[in-house]
Amino acid sequence: MDGGWLPGHGAATEVGFVVKLRLGPLGELYIHVSGAFDAGAAAQLERCLLDRPACAPVAVDFTRAEPLDGAGVAAAARVLAGVAGLSLHGLAWHQLRLLRYCGVEVIPPPAWVDD
DSSP, X not given: OOSXXXXXXXXXXXXXEEXXXXXXXXXXXXXXXXXXXXXXXXXXXXXXXXXXXXXXOEEEEEEEEOOOOHHHHHHHHHHHTTOTTEEEESOOHHHHHHHHHXXXXXXXXXXXXXX
């Protein structure tokens, strides 16, 4: 892939969120989440993660998502726990701390996330 957005994982605007995928320069999966992150968004994120090669590092960018409330953090934790090579971008410190308490292991975001 050329690093562009991947087809087939686009807008789900009827429930107020969008998930877009692209590959980084080394085959890393970049998942961009915007809008409200609720149970429907968590289910779509989970499908994206299940469709990827297990060894591919993943960066999930919440920069354009609405702030995660307690339910959003819980939904994210359920989906992200156990994902190896995971980096998260755009979350507040307390959200990252809660995710870590829930078993989500996070590595620093790769340099290509801000492309």
